[in-house]
Every structure is written in structure tokens, then in C-alpha cells.
Amino acid sequence: MSDLDLVMQRLTMRGHRITETRRRVLDVLVSMPAHFTVDDVLRQLPDVGRATVFRMMKLLQDLNVVCRVLMEDGSLHYRLSTRGHHHHLVCRDCGKVEDFSNCDVSSLVQQLAASTEYEIEGHWLEVYGRCSTCRALEGTAVGA
Ligand SMILES: [Zn+2]
Ligand SMILES: [Zn+2]
Ligand SMILES: [Zn+2]
Structure with missing residues (x-):
């Protein structure tokens, strides 16, 4: 489909x-x-x-x-x-976006809920960095 x-x-x-x-x-x-x-x-x-x-x-x-x-x-x-609940890994150089779903925020969210008495309804997490392709490109540029 x-x-x-x-x-x-x-x-x-x-x-x-x-x-x-x-x-x-x-x-x-x-x-x-x-x-x-x-x-x-x-x-x-x-x-x-x-x-x-x-x-x-x-x-x-x-x-x-x-x-x-x-x-x-x-x-x-x-x-x-x-896909359901997930987060993104974003390359700051080429703008590539990859998903990741192993969300380790759950325990933090539970702690927060317990300590603040909030009813937590959601969270947002993006991770920024440079992908392996961009890092490799930089490596060759430096070497040239
Ligand atoms: Zn990149
Ligand atoms: Zn997504
Ligand atoms: Zn999450």
C-alpha cells in the first residue's frame, strides 16, 4: 500500500x-x-x-x-x-532527519509527575548533531 x-x-x-x-x-x-x-x-x-x-x-x-x-x-x-511515539536525530549540516523510538524519557516523566503532581500529557525531544556522512566529508576536506 x-x-x-x-x-x-x-x-x-x-x-x-x-x-x-x-x-x-x-x-x-x-x-x-x-x-x-x-x-x-x-x-x-x-x-x-x-x-x-x-x-x-x-x-x-x-x-x-x-x-x-x-x-x-x-x-x-x-x-x-x-510510527507511534518517537523522536528525531537531526543533522545540523545537511538537515537529514532520522527517527529513534527508544525513548528513555519515561522514567524522568514519572519522576516529574510524582514530584510536581502534574498530569504529564506529552514531551518533545529532538537531538541535534552531525551525521556520519557529514563528518566523513569534513574529514576528507581537512585531509585534502
Ligand atoms: Zn549530515
Ligand atoms: Zn518523526
Ligand atoms: Zn519520548
Whole structure:
């Protein structure tokens, strides 16, 4: 099943109609690079309103088919992803994003909940660094 089919299946299973606009936004989303901004989507769909695209992205997040990545420069990107709770490893040089799901934050969250009496509803963790490709490239540049 393609990404597009999967997303449409989840939408209809939750009782959302696939309107013409939604279909067009979805077509653009699956053609995007590994991660993208709402502005990237809007550039492909000049006649679709910004609020419409934001609502759609929120809906897709709720359906667990899109996740958000906070880039090191503070810009918010989106990424098609059907995995559940996970975090990102972001290369600050080439912008590559990798997922990781071994989330060791749970014990910290439990401690926090116990010590502050908060009902903890979520957390966000991105890890920034430089990927092995970028590090290798730098190595050759220095050596040359
Ligand atoms: Zn993700
Ligand atoms: Zn890199
Ligand atoms: Zn986590």
C-alpha cells in the first residue's frame, strides 16, 4: 500500500471525508522531500489557504501519519510518519532527519509527575548533531 493509500484509509476509517482539497494537499504531501514546511506545501497549492493546510496537518498528526520536526534553526518541519511515539536525530549540516523510538524519557516523566503532581500529557525531544556522512566529508576536506 502506498503512503497515500494508507493516509486516505486512516482518514476514512475515522470518518473524515476525502474532499477535493484534502486530496490535492495529500498528493502534494506524498511528493515532498523527507521533511518540509507548510510554506513548501503552500507553494505547490497557491489557491489553497494557509489555515486549511494547517488544519489538515493537525488532523494528520492526530491520525498519526505526520509528525513534526523542530529544526535547529527553530523552523517547524513536517514529515510523513506512521510510527507511534518517537523522536528525531537531526543533522545540523545537511538537515537529514532520522527517527529513534527508544525513548528513555519515561522514567524522568514519572519522576516529574510524582514530584510536581502534574498530569504529564506529552514531551518533545529532538537531538541535534552531525551525521556520519557529514563528518566523513569534513574529514576528507581537512585531509585534502
Ligand atoms: Zn518523526
Ligand atoms: Zn549530515
Ligand atoms: Zn519520548
